[in-house]
Amino acid sequence: MIGGLFFVALSIFLFWMGWRHWRYRDEDTISLLEAGILKATGEEPMPSTRTDRVLSRVQAIFGFLLGPFFIFVGLVAILVELDLV
Secondary structure (H helix, E strand, O other): OHHHHHHHHHHHHHHHHHHHHHHOOOOOOOOHHHHHHHHHHOOOOOOOOHHHHHHHHHHHHHHHHHHHHHHHHHHHHHHHHOOOO
């Protein structure tokens, strides 16, 4: 049961990250950790390269594909645990 709930939570996280990457794919964004480091050092963030933009789209696609897959795996694990399958 715990494994199934873990997979469902993982799938929600992956789908949310895929949505987030797809929504902001054309904007130059940085993580909170990178922003903190840059603020402490006084540096400016480097501009996004073509590789950064391609990888952002790839991460979004993987989130959209793996999110529903792990929902399925989690629901099957929960149903097996409850002896409904």
